[in-house]
Amino acid sequence: MSSTVAKALTLLDHFSENEPEIGLSDLARRSGLDKATVHRMLSVMADAGLVEQRHDTKLYRLGAGILRLARIREKAFPFASVLQPELDLLAQETGETAHASLISGRALATVGICESSKANRVSLVVGEVLPFHATASGIATLAFGTEELSARVLTGPLDGKTSFTLTDPGRLNALIETARRTGFGETDQTNEIDVYGIAAPYFDKTGFACGAVAVATPSHRMTEALRDKIVDAVLRTAQVITSGTGGTQPAGYPETVRKTLSSLPDGSA
Amino acid sequence: MSSTVAKALTLLDHFSENEPEIGLSDLARRSGLDKATVHRMLSVMADAGLVEQRHDTKLYRLGAGILRLARIREKAFPFASVLQPELDLLAQETGETAHASLISGRALATVGICESSKANRVSLVVGEVLPFHATASGIATLAFGTEELSARVLTGPLDGKTSFTLTDPGRLNALIETARRTGFGETDQTNEIDVYGIAAPYFDKTGFACGAVAVATPSHRMTEALRDKIVDAVLRTAQVITSGTGGTQPAGYPETVRKTLSSLPDGSA
DNA sequence: AACTACTGTTGACAATAATGAACCAGAGGG
DNA sequence: CCCTCTGGTTCATTATTGTCAACAGTAGTT
Known part of the structure; x- marks a missing residue:
């Protein structure tokens, strides 16, 4: 084996x-x-x-x-290059650390980072691999990725990265379902203590998520207002990246998001 | 095996x-x-x-x-990033296509390219692997690389890429010796027809060549004056790259070059 | 100087994992 | 309907690999 x-x-x-x-x-x-x-x-x-x-x-x-090899891939399928400016913009707009990742085998590979300019910020190590089940990016990607991908992750081992990590396939699937409805992934300290993540997926040509763009903030700094701002910015950035890399959004994706989004602040239908 | x-x-x-x-x-x-x-x-x-x-x-x-992986390497040992601006400058200065490569296993990996703005120019495919024995970059790298490297190349197979390729270890070694004296590598149509190459090595921390920067021109365009200009520019660029990437030139390298260079135009000592 | 504790490297044998022909299923094409 | 592609899978044979031990070189310590 x-x-x-x-x-x-x-x-x-x-x-x-x-x-x-x-x-x-x-x-x-x-x-x-x-x-x-x-x-x-x-x-x-x-x-x-x-x-x-x-x-x-x-x-x-x-x-x-x-x-x-990276040059070959980047020349044939530009991603990191088209991604970086949007990432910089996102970080500046939200004031927090932004990063983007792509499906790489059984995990997510971080392929772009722009750190917040704030003194107290979430700092990421370049080239880190992110587990699907413990990150907002992973949840967002699973929610809109292929069935086969989520099946593989749900049946695989779910390591507890922190005490908040969802290690139960059932509860993890529920979180994925939520993301599927809202259009974005959201986790609090499931991968690292005191890190709050909000991530939106971008899509490849076939309409399946191939990765996600995320904003990571210190958990204690997160407020309702900041959350709404980030969700909005992240979703917008993801859409730009999708179209910028030649991807196509799946049928009904933006509509679902819009509807759910408007219901977030006050809970009305 | x-x-x-x-x-x-x-x-x-x-x-x-x-x-x-x-x-x-x-x-x-x-x-x-x-x-x-x-x-x-x-x-x-x-x-x-x-x-x-x-x-x-x-x-x-x-x-x-x-x-x-490329991000990790580039973060830890910045090369492509510090290289590219110098490459752009070199191409602009000489008016010809410039490219840089690094030792990668048994060959050279192209890690940077800046094409000439001329209509008739040498065009390179991104990520191409260059054989040591048939390129100016390879000769330059071998001339100032480790003994072990040149031994491995000289004893290995020497494919004839064109009718001009040196496939005899003895003659190849002579060409390397020449480069060792002049400080740069020079080949005419040994890898591709109608491509003339001039390359200078850059060095790692230990004073051995880890790659070369080169200028490639259409063979028929090469003149004595252009050659001198390119040699000068390429050598200068290589030195900038060496210091820019934390390398150190081996003892006596610049001196040898200077002396040989001044003797090129008219043949006086 | 000898001793220790490392390092990277090489060789030989038993055990395991790679191999490759044959086979399946599906998609086009004639 | 046949033929010929494609990607994917199975399984007995065999060659590659993992293991373990020994070797050489270096640095630190006694």
């Missing part, structure tokens, strides 16, 4: 902004694999350019081949 | 700017692997986010995980 390529590729996940270079033994320890195994894997990945080894410290880091 | 991960990763090389989406059977044919094998590999790579499958056409393409 554990293919060797899968094991090799999980090695890449141990590299992060905070830890861009890792030694062989260290990497073996974390991945739970044998030193020799990791060594062989890294060698062939270095050969392919996915990683590279500094010849002085012997440490490994992500390689130049990744940049090359 | 053929590890499964290596085979899996070579699948990624079939994606290009011109062909960003590939079907299963097609990919199996090109890679020479079995359909079932390719399918399994793509499945696990999709799971890791390296590739993704469109649910309508079933075609595969490079995934969002690549963008994520």
